[in-house]
Amino acid sequence: MPVELDARPDSLVERLRRGEVSAVGACYDAHHGAILAFARRLLGDDDAAQDLVHDVFVELPRAIRSFEGHSTLRTWLVSVALNMARHHVRSAIRRRAAIERFGREPEAAAPQGPEGEASRRELGAALSRALDTLPLDQRATFVLCDVEERASPEVAVITGVPEATVRTRLFHARRKLREALSREGVR
Amino acid sequence: MSDDLLRRAADALREETDPDARDPAMDRALRRRVLATVAERQRLRARRLSLLLPIAAVFVASLAVAAATGAFPEAVDALRDVLGLGHEATLTPAWETAPRTTRGAPSAAPSPVHPAPGREVDPAPVAAVEPPPVPAPPAPAAIDPDPAQPLPRLPPDLPPTAPRATALRKPPSASSRPPMAPPPDAPAQPTEAASPTPQPSPPPAAPSPAPSSRPDSALALFREAQRLHHTERSWSRALVAWNAYLAAAPDGVLVPEARWSRAICLVRLGRKAEARAALEPFARGASGSYRQTEARELLDALDVGEH
Numbered sequence: 001m002p003v004e005l006d007a008r009p010d011s012l013v014e015r016l017r018r019g020e021v022s023a024v025g026a027c028y029d030a031h032h033g034a035i036l037a038f039a040r041r042l043l044g045d046d047d048a049a050q051d052l053v054h055d056v057f058v059e060l061p062r063a064i065r066s067f068e069g070h071s072t073l074r075t076w077l078v079s080v081a082l083n084m085a086r087h088h089v090r091s092a093i094r095r096r097a098a099i100e101r102f103g104r105e106p107e108a109a110a111p112q113g114p115e116g117e118a119s120r121r122e123l124g125a126a127l128s129r130a131l132d133t134l135p136l137d138q139r140a141t142f143v144l145c146d147v148e149e150r151a152s153p154e155v156a157v158i159t160g161v162p163e164a165t166v167r168t169r170l171f172h173a174r175r176k177l178r179e180a181l182s183r184e185g186v187r
Numbered sequence: 188m189s190d191d192l193l194r195r196a197a198d199a200l201r202e203e204t205d206p207d208a209r210d211p212a213m214d215r216a217l218r219r220r221v222l223a224t225v226a227e228r229q230r231l232r233a234r235r236l237s238l239l240l241p242i243a244a245v246f247v248a249s250l251a252v253a254a255a256t257g258a259f260p261e262a263v264d265a266l267r268d269v270l271g272l273g274h275e276a277t278l279t280p281a282w283e284t285a286p287r288t289t290r291g292a293p294s295a296a297p298s299p300v301h302p303a304p305g306r307e308v309d310p311a312p313v314a315a316v317e318p319p320p321v322p323a324p325p326a327p328a329a330i331d332p333d334p335a336q337p338l339p340r341l342p343p344d345l346p347p348t349a350p351r352a353t354a355l356r357k358p359p360s361a362s363s364r365p366p367m368a369p370p371p372d373a374p375a376q377p378t379e380a381a382s383p384t385p386q387p388s389p390p391p392a393a394p395s396p397a398p399s400s401r402p403d404s405a406l407a408l409f410r411e412a413q414r415l416h417h418t419e420r421s422w423s424r425a426l427v428a429w430n431a432y433l434a435a436a437p438d439g440v441l442v443p444e445a446r447w448s449r450a451i452c453l454v455r456l457g458r459k460a461e462a463r464a465a466l467e468p469f470a471r472g473a474s475g476s477y478r479q480t481e482a483r484e485l486l487d488a489l490d491v492g493e494h
Contacts (some may be wrong), residue, residue, distance in 0.1 A: 027216050033206035036214075049219055057221040058228070124199035146197040164229040177488050178193055186192065 013073065016064040028057050031074050035081050041143045042085055044128030045092035054082045054087045071157050079158040082140050089139070093132045123186065130180035137161075138173035145170050261440060304438075405436035409445065416448055426452040443474045450482075459489050 012030075015023035039049035056077060065077050106134055131139050137159065144155045145166070150171075156163045253259045412428035415421050429449035433442060450465035462485075468474065469482035 019229060021226050021229065025218065025222055026297055028221055032210065032214065032218070035430075036217075037204050037206040039198055050213070053217060054221055054224070058224045061229075068235060082477070120199040121203060122202040123196045127196040127200050130196075131227060136410065146194070147201050149201075174190075177196075178190075181192065181196065 013064060013067060013069075016061055019061045024057055024060055025049045027060060027073070027077075029062060031077050032057065034074055035077055037079055038086075038143070039081055039085070041147045042082070042140060043088055043092040044125075044131060045095060048092040048095070050089045052081055052085055055084050055088075059084070071154075071185060075158060078144075079160070082158060085137055085140070089136055096129065114176065126181060126184055127177070130177045130184070133180050134173055134176055138169045138176070139164055141169040142173035142177065146174070258440075405432060405439055407409055408432040408435050409439075409441055412445065412448065416452065422452045422455040426456065443477055445481075446474075447478050450485075454485060454489070 012023055012026055016027060036049055036053050039052040040046060043052065048090070060077075065082055067073070071079075079109050088089060105181060129169070134142070140159060141155060144150045145152065150158075152163045152166045155166050159166065161169075195217060250259070253261070408428065409432045412425055412432050415428050416425035419425075426449060430447050432439075432445050433449070436442065439445075446465065447469060450462055450469070451458075453462035453465055466482045466486050466489075469478045470486055472479050
């Protein structure tokens with residue numbers, strides 16, 4: 001859905017194009033939560049997610065030149081994060097594989113709660129491991145569609161592919177994830 | 188495995204990574220890191236600009252001064268040397284490839300612009316196409332050989348200046364071409380050709396034009412001579428044009444190249460004595476190693492043709 005690009009000299013986009021550091025700070029305050037959440041869901045690793053968010057906002061003054069206002073600034077930021085995620089996905093997968101190889105799980109961020117909460121955390125962790133078996137495009141499509149519950153037209157804008165491709169990728173991602181979770185014995 | 192489990196897993200992952208559940212201290216630390224990196228990058232970029240801009244300004248100013256003082260070909264040549272670019276790979280006009288002897292540097296290896304001596308000078312063709320001695324001086328029409336005829340004693344790529352560049356550059360139109368105005372005391376072609384014992388004649392000394400217009404007019408003369416030499420291949424007219432240039436700019440940077448081209452014209456015209464006289468300074472090394480090998484081989488070829 002195209003949106004009007006605010007071309008006022010004092011608009012956030014214009015200030016970003018001028019390379020103002022304060023504009024980067026304002027953009028971070030407004031959007032970093034959504035970008036960090038997407039990065040954590042996509043990468044399954046908090047450290048890698050923070051690195052990705054850092055890279056996105058550091059590159060923002062240069063990348064903003066390609067922002068034409070065809071989507072909201074937040075949607076565009078998610079697409080920038082997705083484009084920059086390839087390297088981070090690989091490092092997150094390596095890190096997770098190393099942790100599993102040494103037989104120790106990363107410490108939980110929150111203290112162990114009731115059984116239902118622990119089960120939910122295990123389910124989320126199992127899904128993150130299963131996501132590692134997917135190629136990045138299917139992984140990102142599943143995260144955007146099923147985890148973040150974005151509509152397929154928006155996912156098509158973020159991933160830069162037609163909606164039909166989004167649906168195809170989602171179909172294959174779900175099938176592979178079901179198989180992976182089944183192999184892990186998750187119920 | 189049902190879709191329900193996958194949906195529950197997706198819900199679990201979403202709730203685990205809920206943006207509202209993040210650590211504010213971590214957010215602040217990440218924000219500081221981001222802004223510090225952005226500011227550092229901007230500082231680096233500003234520092235790079237502050238270094239590069241003066242260098243660029245000095246470079247542009249130097250080019251402007253070189254163009255204004257007529258030293259542009261030397262500047263381009265020097266820049267090429269600094270950058271390690273060969274002369275042969277460039278499509279620059281021939282006047283930019285001024286002889287290296289002007290700077291005292293040795294000449295480069297033979298190149299397409301400066302053909303290899305073995306390929307360039309073939310004594311046999313020289314002897315074969317040597318016109319038979321005729322008692323009467325040839326008519327002016329016969330002096331200027333038709334380029335289509337096999338008369339030339341040298342392969343067509345002999346001319347010393349860059350034929351590729353000349354061919355690629357569009358010849359100036361008749362309207363835009365600078366007027367070809369040889370000095371009044373420039374030697375007339377029929378007179379030279381009719382001379383039974385032609386003496387090696389240095390370019391006639393002509394009164395120098397006004398100092399302000401001299402570089403431009405001399406360059407125009409040089410270009411016109413190049414056009415006549417390489418494009419029209421009219422050796423007699425090119426000879427007159429080279430003489431005109433040498434008279435207009437006797438101490439110009441392109442004088443060695445003009446003298447060489449003038450010698451080639453004399454060879455083409457069959458005026459051996461004058462050609463020999465024009466080639467000998469090059470063979471002696473008066474211009475350093477510029478065209479020395481080619482001049483020696485041409486002199487040998489002229490000797491073979493005579494004997």
